[in-house]
Amino acid sequence: MFIDRDILSKTPEELKEILAGYNEPGYRAVQIFHWLHRKKAGSFSEMTDLPAGFREKLQADFSIFGAKIEKKLVSCIDDTVKYLLKLFDGELVEAVLMKYRHGYSMCISTQGGCKMGCSFCATGMGGFTRNLTASEMLSQIYAAEKDMGVRVSNIVLMGMGEPLDNFDNTIGFLELVSHKEGANLSLRHVTLSTCGIVDKIYELAKFKFPLTLSVSLHAPFDEVRTKLMPVNKKWGICELIEACKTYIDMTKRRISFEYALIDEINDSDECALQLSRILKGMLCHVNLIPANAVSGKDHKKSSKERMDRFKSILEKGGLNVTIRRTLGADINASCGQLRGRRDFGEVNFHETIG
Numbered sequence: 001m002f003i004d005r006d007i008l009s010k011t012p013e014e015l016k017e018i019l020a021g022y023n024e025p026g027y028r029a030v031q032i033f034h035w036l037h038r039k040k041a042g043s044f045s046e047m048t049d050l051p052a053g054f055r056e057k058l059q060a061d062f063s064i065f066g067a068k069i070e071k072k073l074v075s076c077i078d079d080t081v082k083y084l085l086k087l088f089d090g091e092l093v094e095a096v097l098m099k100y101r102h103g104y105s106m107c108i109s110t111q112g113g114c115k116m117g118c119s120f121c122a123t124g125m126g127g128f129t130r131n132l133t134a135s136e137m138l139s140q141i142y143a144a145e146k147d148m149g150v151r152v153s154n155i156v157l158m159g160m161g162e163p164l165d166n167f168d169n170t171i172g173f174l175e176l177v178s179h180k181e182g183a184n185l186s187l188r189h190v191t192l193s194t195c196g197i198v199d200k201i202y203e204l205a206k207f208k209f210p211l212t213l214s215v216s217l218h219a220p221f222d223e224v225r226t227k228l229m230p231v232n233k234k235w236g237i238c239e240l241i242e243a244c245k246t247y248i249d250m251t252k253r254r255i256s257f258e259y260a261l262i263d264e265i266n267d268s269d270e271c272a273l274q275l276s277r278i279l280k281g282m283l284c285h286v287n288l289i290p291a292n293a294v295s296g297k298d299h300k301k302s303s304k305e306r307m308d309r310f311k312s313i314l315e316k317g318g319l320n321v322t323i324r325r326t327l328g329a330d331i332n333a334s335c336g337q338l339r340g341r342r343d344f345g346e347v348n349f350h351e352t353i354g
Protein backbone atom coordinates (compact mmCIF):
# COMPACT_ATOMS: atom_id res chain seq x y z
CA MET A 1 0.00 0.00 0.00
CA PHE A 2 1.27 3.49 -0.87
CA ILE A 3 1.50 5.74 2.15
CA ASP A 4 2.02 9.43 1.53
CA ARG A 5 4.59 10.36 4.19
CA ASP A 6 3.37 13.92 4.68
CA ILE A 7 1.46 13.50 7.95
CA LEU A 8 1.13 17.27 8.55
CA SER A 9 -1.11 17.61 5.49
CA LYS A 10 -3.69 15.11 6.76
CA THR A 11 -6.97 16.02 8.42
CA PRO A 12 -8.05 14.01 11.51
CA GLU A 13 -10.61 12.28 9.29
CA GLU A 14 -7.88 11.19 6.85
CA LEU A 15 -5.64 10.14 9.72
CA LYS A 16 -8.44 8.03 11.13
CA GLU A 17 -8.77 6.14 7.85
CA ILE A 18 -5.03 5.59 7.62
CA LEU A 19 -4.76 4.44 11.21
CA ALA A 20 -7.50 1.87 10.77
CA GLY A 21 -4.74 -0.39 9.42
CA TYR A 22 -2.63 0.00 12.56
CA ASN A 23 -4.99 -1.68 15.04
CA GLU A 24 -5.05 1.46 17.13
CA PRO A 25 -8.25 3.06 18.45
CA GLY A 26 -9.78 5.83 16.30
CA TYR A 27 -9.25 8.56 18.90
CA ARG A 28 -5.50 8.36 18.26
CA ALA A 29 -6.07 10.30 15.03
CA VAL A 30 -7.22 13.38 16.95
CA GLN A 31 -4.44 12.85 19.50
CA ILE A 32 -1.84 12.92 16.74
CA PHE A 33 -3.51 15.93 15.10
CA HIS A 34 -3.36 17.83 18.42
CA TRP A 35 0.34 17.04 18.76
CA LEU A 36 1.04 18.27 15.25
CA HIS A 37 -1.19 21.32 15.05
CA ARG A 38 -1.74 22.51 18.62
CA LYS A 39 1.51 21.55 20.31
CA LYS A 40 3.49 21.92 17.04
CA ALA A 41 5.49 18.74 17.69
CA GLY A 42 8.53 18.45 15.44
CA SER A 43 9.04 14.72 16.03
CA PHE A 44 7.05 11.59 16.91
CA SER A 45 9.16 11.04 20.02
CA GLU A 46 7.53 14.13 21.58
CA MET A 47 4.11 12.45 21.41
CA THR A 48 4.51 10.93 24.84
CA ASP A 49 0.91 9.81 25.33
CA LEU A 50 1.14 7.43 22.35
CA PRO A 51 2.46 3.90 22.98
CA ALA A 52 6.18 3.67 22.19
CA GLY A 53 5.70 0.89 19.62
CA PHE A 54 3.06 2.91 17.77
CA ARG A 55 5.35 5.96 17.70
CA GLU A 56 8.04 3.81 16.10
CA LYS A 57 5.61 2.61 13.43
CA LEU A 58 4.59 6.20 12.72
CA GLN A 59 8.23 7.19 12.52
CA ALA A 60 8.86 4.46 9.95
CA ASP A 61 5.88 5.36 7.75
CA PHE A 62 5.60 9.14 8.03
CA SER A 63 7.61 12.34 8.23
CA ILE A 64 6.81 15.69 9.79
CA PHE A 65 7.96 18.04 7.07
CA GLY A 66 8.74 21.22 8.97
CA ALA A 67 10.26 24.43 7.66
CA LYS A 68 13.75 25.17 8.93
CA ILE A 69 14.78 28.77 9.52
CA GLU A 70 17.72 29.29 7.23
CA LYS A 71 17.98 33.02 7.82
CA LYS A 72 16.02 35.75 9.50
CA LEU A 73 15.97 39.53 9.11
CA VAL A 74 14.47 41.82 11.72
CA SER A 75 13.41 45.32 10.74
CA CYS A 76 14.86 48.13 12.85
CA ILE A 77 11.84 50.28 11.99
CA ASP A 78 8.84 48.21 13.02
CA ASP A 79 9.91 44.73 14.26
CA THR A 80 8.72 43.05 11.06
CA VAL A 81 10.56 39.73 10.68
CA LYS A 82 11.38 38.22 7.31
CA TYR A 83 12.27 34.53 7.24
CA LEU A 84 14.08 32.52 4.65
CA LEU A 85 12.79 28.99 5.23
CA LYS A 86 14.24 25.75 3.97
CA LEU A 87 11.82 22.98 3.02
CA PHE A 88 12.58 19.26 3.13
CA ASP A 89 14.14 19.15 -0.36
CA GLY A 90 16.21 22.31 0.06
CA GLU A 91 13.62 24.59 -1.59
CA LEU A 92 13.85 28.08 -0.07
CA VAL A 93 10.80 30.27 0.44
CA GLU A 94 10.16 33.52 2.26
CA ALA A 95 7.55 34.44 4.85
CA VAL A 96 7.01 37.66 6.79
CA LEU A 97 5.75 38.09 10.35
CA MET A 98 4.17 41.47 11.11
CA LYS A 99 3.11 42.86 14.45
CA TYR A 100 -0.06 44.89 14.59
CA ARG A 101 -1.92 46.36 17.53
CA HIS A 102 -4.37 43.46 17.47
CA GLY A 103 -1.77 40.70 17.18
CA TYR A 104 0.53 38.97 14.73
CA SER A 105 -0.11 38.62 11.05
CA MET A 106 1.86 36.38 8.76
CA CYS A 107 2.37 36.60 5.03
CA ILE A 108 3.20 33.16 3.65
CA SER A 109 4.32 31.70 0.32
CA THR A 110 2.25 29.23 -1.68
CA GLN A 111 4.77 28.34 -4.40
CA GLY A 112 8.52 28.29 -4.94
CA GLY A 113 8.76 31.29 -7.29
CA CYS A 114 5.87 32.08 -9.62
CA LYS A 115 4.90 31.43 -13.25
CA MET A 116 2.88 34.58 -13.75
CA GLY A 117 5.70 36.99 -14.61
CA CYS A 118 4.17 40.30 -13.49
CA SER A 119 6.54 43.03 -14.63
CA PHE A 120 6.79 44.81 -11.27
CA CYS A 121 7.30 41.76 -9.02
CA ALA A 122 10.55 40.25 -7.77
CA THR A 123 9.14 36.79 -7.13
CA GLY A 124 8.64 35.84 -10.75
CA MET A 125 12.17 36.92 -11.75
CA GLY A 126 13.74 33.66 -10.67
CA GLY A 127 11.06 31.59 -12.42
CA PHE A 128 8.96 28.85 -10.88
CA THR A 129 10.28 25.80 -9.08
CA ARG A 130 7.32 23.94 -7.56
CA ASN A 131 4.02 24.09 -5.74
CA LEU A 132 4.08 24.00 -1.95
CA THR A 133 2.00 21.39 -0.14
CA ALA A 134 -0.64 22.32 2.43
CA SER A 135 1.75 21.34 5.22
CA GLU A 136 4.53 23.49 3.77
CA MET A 137 2.20 26.48 3.96
CA LEU A 138 1.31 25.64 7.56
CA SER A 139 4.88 24.95 8.57
CA GLN A 140 5.90 28.52 7.68
CA ILE A 141 3.48 29.74 10.35
CA TYR A 142 4.53 27.11 12.87
CA ALA A 143 8.22 27.89 12.40
CA ALA A 144 7.68 31.59 13.10
CA GLU A 145 5.36 30.93 16.05
CA LYS A 146 7.92 28.65 17.65
CA ASP A 147 10.78 31.01 16.91
CA MET A 148 9.10 34.10 18.36
CA GLY A 149 6.96 32.40 21.02
CA VAL A 150 3.83 34.05 19.62
CA ARG A 151 0.51 33.00 18.14
CA VAL A 152 -0.33 34.17 14.62
CA SER A 153 -3.92 35.38 14.38
CA ASN A 154 -4.06 36.67 10.78
CA ILE A 155 -2.74 35.07 7.63
CA VAL A 156 -2.24 36.58 4.21
CA LEU A 157 -1.47 34.40 1.20
CA MET A 158 0.55 37.17 -0.39
CA GLY A 159 4.07 35.82 -0.26
CA MET A 160 5.84 34.06 -3.11
CA GLY A 161 3.59 32.44 -5.68
CA GLU A 162 0.04 32.48 -6.97
CA PRO A 163 -2.28 30.58 -4.58
CA LEU A 164 -4.95 29.88 -7.20
CA ASP A 165 -2.31 28.34 -9.47
CA ASN A 166 -1.81 25.82 -6.64
CA PHE A 167 -5.49 25.37 -5.98
CA ASP A 168 -5.84 21.97 -4.27
CA ASN A 169 -2.97 22.52 -1.84
CA THR A 170 -4.27 25.99 -1.00
CA ILE A 171 -7.73 24.57 -0.27
CA GLY A 172 -6.09 21.84 1.84
CA PHE A 173 -4.21 24.51 3.77
CA LEU A 174 -7.37 26.54 4.41
CA GLU A 175 -9.17 23.45 5.69
CA LEU A 176 -6.30 22.49 7.98
CA VAL A 177 -5.58 25.93 9.43
CA SER A 178 -9.26 26.44 10.30
CA HIS A 179 -9.81 22.90 11.64
CA LYS A 180 -11.36 23.04 15.10
CA GLU A 181 -9.01 20.32 16.37
CA GLY A 182 -5.97 22.21 15.09
CA ALA A 183 -4.93 25.86 14.94
CA ASN A 184 -8.69 26.66 14.74
CA LEU A 185 -8.08 29.98 13.05
CA SER A 186 -11.20 31.57 11.63
CA LEU A 187 -11.00 32.01 7.87
CA ARG A 188 -12.34 35.51 8.51
CA HIS A 189 -8.75 36.23 9.48
CA VAL A 190 -7.32 34.94 6.21
CA THR A 191 -6.74 36.93 3.03
CA LEU A 192 -6.06 35.14 -0.24
CA SER A 193 -4.50 37.28 -2.95
CA THR A 194 -4.72 36.40 -6.64
CA CYS A 195 -3.52 37.95 -9.86
CA GLY A 196 -6.86 36.94 -11.40
CA ILE A 197 -7.02 33.26 -12.33
CA VAL A 198 -10.65 33.53 -13.38
CA ASP A 199 -11.67 29.86 -13.59
CA LYS A 200 -10.34 29.27 -10.08
CA ILE A 201 -12.16 32.31 -8.68
CA TYR A 202 -15.39 30.56 -9.71
CA GLU A 203 -14.14 27.32 -8.12
CA LEU A 204 -13.18 29.07 -4.89
CA ALA A 205 -16.59 30.76 -4.68
CA LYS A 206 -18.23 27.32 -4.41
CA PHE A 207 -16.49 26.70 -1.07
CA LYS A 208 -18.15 29.83 0.38
CA PHE A 209 -15.21 30.37 2.72
CA PRO A 210 -15.54 33.51 4.86
CA LEU A 211 -12.01 34.62 3.88
CA THR A 212 -11.19 37.91 2.18
CA LEU A 213 -10.42 37.56 -1.49
CA SER A 214 -7.92 40.12 -2.63
CA VAL A 215 -7.63 40.69 -6.37
CA SER A 216 -4.48 42.29 -7.76
CA LEU A 217 -5.94 44.59 -10.40
CA HIS A 218 -3.30 47.31 -10.86
CA ALA A 219 -4.86 48.79 -14.03
CA PRO A 220 -8.38 49.54 -15.31
CA PHE A 221 -7.45 49.33 -19.03
CA ASP A 222 -6.54 46.05 -20.76
CA GLU A 223 -3.60 47.60 -22.67
CA VAL A 224 -1.98 48.76 -19.45
CA ARG A 225 -2.84 45.64 -17.42
CA THR A 226 -1.55 43.25 -20.08
CA LYS A 227 1.81 45.04 -20.06
CA LEU A 228 2.03 44.75 -16.29
CA MET A 229 0.43 41.33 -15.86
CA PRO A 230 0.67 38.73 -18.64
CA VAL A 231 -2.25 36.80 -17.07
CA ASN A 232 -4.49 39.55 -18.47
CA LYS A 233 -3.97 38.13 -21.98
CA LYS A 234 -5.84 35.03 -20.94
CA TRP A 235 -8.54 36.69 -18.83
CA GLY A 236 -9.13 40.38 -19.54
CA ILE A 237 -10.51 42.92 -17.09
CA CYS A 238 -14.12 42.40 -18.17
CA GLU A 239 -14.01 38.65 -17.49
CA LEU A 240 -12.17 39.20 -14.22
CA ILE A 241 -14.72 41.72 -12.93
CA GLU A 242 -17.55 39.39 -13.98
CA ALA A 243 -15.95 36.58 -11.93
CA CYS A 244 -15.52 38.93 -8.97
CA LYS A 245 -19.20 39.90 -9.12
CA THR A 246 -20.22 36.24 -9.10
CA TYR A 247 -17.82 35.59 -6.22
CA ILE A 248 -19.43 38.38 -4.19
CA ASP A 249 -22.92 37.12 -5.04
CA MET A 250 -22.09 33.58 -3.98
CA THR A 251 -20.09 34.31 -0.84
CA LYS A 252 -21.62 37.66 0.25
CA ARG A 253 -18.06 38.71 1.04
CA ARG A 254 -16.47 42.03 0.11
CA ILE A 255 -13.55 41.82 -2.33
CA SER A 256 -10.41 43.85 -1.81
CA PHE A 257 -8.82 45.18 -5.02
CA GLU A 258 -5.09 45.77 -4.83
CA TYR A 259 -3.71 48.61 -6.91
CA ALA A 260 0.03 49.34 -6.82
CA LEU A 261 0.57 52.90 -8.02
CA ILE A 262 3.46 53.08 -10.45
CA ASP A 263 4.71 56.47 -11.57
CA GLU A 264 3.34 57.43 -14.99
CA ILE A 265 2.14 53.91 -15.75
CA ASN A 266 -1.20 53.49 -14.00
CA ASP A 267 -1.59 56.58 -11.83
CA SER A 268 -3.31 59.10 -14.15
CA ASP A 269 -6.67 60.77 -13.46
CA GLU A 270 -8.02 58.85 -16.44
CA CYS A 271 -7.05 55.55 -14.76
CA ALA A 272 -8.69 56.63 -11.51
CA LEU A 273 -11.92 57.60 -13.33
CA GLN A 274 -12.03 54.34 -15.27
CA LEU A 275 -11.34 52.34 -12.10
CA SER A 276 -14.27 54.10 -10.41
CA ARG A 277 -16.47 53.18 -13.37
CA ILE A 278 -15.62 49.49 -13.45
CA LEU A 279 -15.94 48.98 -9.70
CA LYS A 280 -19.04 51.12 -9.26
CA GLY A 281 -21.72 49.52 -7.11
CA MET A 282 -19.62 46.46 -6.21
CA LEU A 283 -19.26 45.29 -2.61
CA CYS A 284 -15.54 46.07 -2.57
CA HIS A 285 -12.68 48.00 -1.16
CA VAL A 286 -9.64 49.43 -2.97
CA ASN A 287 -6.22 49.12 -1.41
CA LEU A 288 -3.73 51.54 -2.95
CA ILE A 289 -0.11 50.46 -2.49
CA PRO A 290 2.92 52.59 -3.28
CA ALA A 291 4.74 50.34 -5.80
CA ASN A 292 7.71 48.84 -4.00
CA ALA A 293 11.19 49.10 -5.46
CA VAL A 294 12.64 45.89 -6.91
CA SER A 295 16.31 45.72 -7.85
CA GLY A 296 16.64 44.92 -11.53
CA LYS A 297 13.34 46.66 -12.34
CA ASP A 298 13.09 50.35 -13.10
CA HIS A 299 9.53 51.20 -12.04
CA LYS A 300 9.07 54.00 -9.53
CA LYS A 301 6.32 54.54 -7.01
CA SER A 302 3.92 57.42 -7.56
CA SER A 303 4.44 60.63 -5.60
CA LYS A 304 2.47 61.21 -2.41
CA GLU A 305 0.48 63.99 -4.15
CA ARG A 306 -0.43 61.64 -7.02
CA MET A 307 -1.52 58.92 -4.63
CA ASP A 308 -3.69 61.33 -2.65
CA ARG A 309 -5.27 62.69 -5.83
CA PHE A 310 -5.91 59.16 -7.16
CA LYS A 311 -7.52 58.26 -3.84
CA SER A 312 -9.77 61.32 -3.81
CA ILE A 313 -11.01 60.63 -7.37
CA LEU A 314 -11.94 57.09 -6.35
CA GLU A 315 -13.68 58.37 -3.24
CA LYS A 316 -15.65 60.89 -5.27
CA GLY A 317 -16.69 57.94 -7.43
CA GLY A 318 -18.18 56.35 -4.32
CA LEU A 319 -15.45 53.78 -3.60
CA ASN A 320 -14.05 52.72 -0.27
CA VAL A 321 -10.28 53.34 -0.41
CA THR A 322 -7.24 53.00 1.83
CA ILE A 323 -3.55 53.56 1.21
CA ARG A 324 -1.64 50.59 2.54
CA ARG A 325 1.10 51.18 5.09
CA THR A 326 4.45 49.64 4.18
CA LEU A 327 6.09 47.44 6.82
CA GLY A 328 9.66 46.18 6.98
CA ALA A 329 10.91 48.80 4.51
CA ASP A 330 14.55 48.27 5.50
CA ILE A 331 14.48 44.52 4.92
CA ASN A 332 12.62 44.34 1.59
CA ALA A 333 9.70 42.64 3.28
CA SER A 334 6.92 44.32 1.31
CA CYS A 335 4.63 43.07 -1.41
CA GLY A 336 6.41 41.85 -4.48
CA GLN A 337 9.87 42.04 -2.92
CA LEU A 338 10.23 38.39 -1.94
CA ARG A 339 12.61 36.53 -4.14
CA GLY A 340 13.74 33.63 -1.98
CA ARG A 341 17.30 32.48 -2.14
CA ARG A 342 18.69 35.50 -3.96
CA ASP A 343 17.21 38.05 -1.60
CA PHE A 344 19.30 37.49 1.45
CA GLY A 345 22.55 38.18 -0.32
CA GLU A 346 21.37 41.54 -1.60
CA VAL A 347 20.07 43.52 1.33
CA ASN A 348 21.96 45.15 4.16
CA PHE A 349 20.49 43.36 7.07
CA HIS A 350 20.57 44.34 10.66
CA GLU A 351 20.38 41.00 12.33
CA THR A 352 20.89 37.55 10.95
CA ILE A 353 20.29 34.35 12.78
CA GLY A 354 20.69 31.21 10.84
Ligand code: SAH
Pocket: 120, 121, 122, 157, 158, 159, 160, 161, 162, 163, 193, 194, 195, 214, 215, 216, 258, 260, 289, 290, 291, 292, 293, 294, 335, 336, 337
Ligand atom coordinates in the same frame (compact mmCIF):
# COMPACT_ATOMS: atom_id res chain seq x y z
N1 SAH B 1 0.33 36.05 -6.66
C1 SAH B 1 -0.60 36.72 -5.83
C2 SAH B 1 -0.12 36.88 -4.40
C3 SAH B 1 1.32 37.22 -4.21
S1 SAH B 1 1.80 38.82 -4.73
C4 SAH B 1 -0.99 38.04 -6.44
O1 SAH B 1 -0.36 38.46 -7.41
O2 SAH B 1 -1.96 38.64 -5.98
C5 SAH B 1 1.13 39.81 -3.42
C6 SAH B 1 0.78 41.23 -3.81
O3 SAH B 1 1.96 41.99 -4.09
C7 SAH B 1 -0.06 41.33 -5.09
O4 SAH B 1 -1.11 42.27 -4.89
C8 SAH B 1 0.94 41.86 -6.09
O5 SAH B 1 0.35 42.47 -7.18
C9 SAH B 1 1.74 42.80 -5.22
N2 SAH B 1 3.02 43.23 -5.75
C10 SAH B 1 3.90 42.53 -6.48
N3 SAH B 1 4.99 43.28 -6.76
C11 SAH B 1 4.78 44.48 -6.19
C12 SAH B 1 5.54 45.68 -6.12
N4 SAH B 1 6.74 45.79 -6.69
N5 SAH B 1 5.01 46.73 -5.44
C13 SAH B 1 3.79 46.62 -4.83
N6 SAH B 1 3.04 45.52 -4.85
C14 SAH B 1 3.52 44.46 -5.53
Ligand code: SF4
Pocket: 114, 115, 116, 117, 118, 121, 122, 123, 124, 159, 160, 161, 162, 195, 216, 336
Ligand atom coordinates in the same frame (compact mmCIF):
# COMPACT_ATOMS: atom_id res chain seq x y z
FE1 SF4 C 1 3.30 35.98 -9.22
FE2 SF4 C 1 1.77 37.60 -7.73
FE3 SF4 C 1 4.32 38.25 -8.33
FE4 SF4 C 1 2.47 38.27 -10.24
S1 SF4 C 1 2.53 39.59 -8.42
S2 SF4 C 1 4.55 37.40 -10.41
S3 SF4 C 1 1.20 36.57 -9.64
S4 SF4 C 1 3.65 36.54 -7.08
